[in-house]
Amino acid sequence: MKLRQWATWPPARPNRPTLELCITEMASNERHVVLDSFPVVIGRSPEADVYLSDPWISRVHFGLNFVDGHFVLRDLESQNGTWVNRARVTEAVLDVDDQINAGVTKIVVLDVEVGERRQSE
Numbered sequence: 001m002k003l004r005q006w007a008t009w010p011p012a013r014p015n016r017p018t019l020e021l022c023i024t025e026m027a028s029n030e031r032h033v034v035l036d037s038f039p040v041v042i043g044r045s046p047e048a049d050v051y052l053s054d055p056w057i058s059r060v061h062f063g064l065n066f067v068d069g070h071f072v073l074r075d076l077e078s079q080n081g082t083w084v085n086r087a088r089v090t091e092a093v094l095d096v097d098d099q100i101n102a103g104v105t106k107i108v109v110l111d112v113e114v115g116e117r118r119q120s121e
Contacts, residue, residue, distance in 0.1 A: 017066045019094070020111035025054050026104060039065040041076070042102075056080055056103025064094075069114055073100065 018036045033050060040049040045059040052061070058078040065072050071094040075082040083101040084092040094100075100107040 017071070018111070018113040019064065019066075019071050019109065022108045022110050023050075023052070024106045024108075025052060032110070035064065039063050043076075043078075052103070052105055054103040054105045057105060061102050062100075066114075070094075071109075071112060078102065 016036055017038070018034055021033045021035070022030065023033060024030045035050075041060055041063050042048055042050040042052060043059050043061040044052055044054065044057045048060065058076070058080070060076050061078045062082045063074050063076055065074070072091060073082065073084060073089070073094055074091045075089060080103060081088050083089065084094070084098055086099075086101075092098075094109050094112070096109055096112055098109045100109070
């Protein structure tokens with residue numbers, strides 16, 4: 001598994017779906033992540049695609065995938081649950097400005113690019 005950080009080098013390929021997230025851990029540590037290869041596992045495990053140090057996060061907390069032209073979040077049977085826009089979910093389709101909460105970590109969807117069309121525009 002590979003962590004994809006804010007650096008966009010090499011640039012995302014045309015027609016490849018990308019998801020840009022702003023992750024705030026422990027109310028202060030903010031970072032941007034651009035994902036362009038799916039599925040992705042997010043959690044506290046060092047082997048997760050996106051590692052979170054939040055002690056309230058499960059080792060394998062939730063996954064992100066690109067399915068039928070949409071980004072889909074799926075809770076991976078986490079102990080404390082996953083929330084999207086203040087509603088606890090087992091699965092949710094994501095869009096720009098959606099807020100994901102897991103443990104005390106807040107993740108905001110900044111940009112969604114599906115093929116040649118950007119949803120943030």
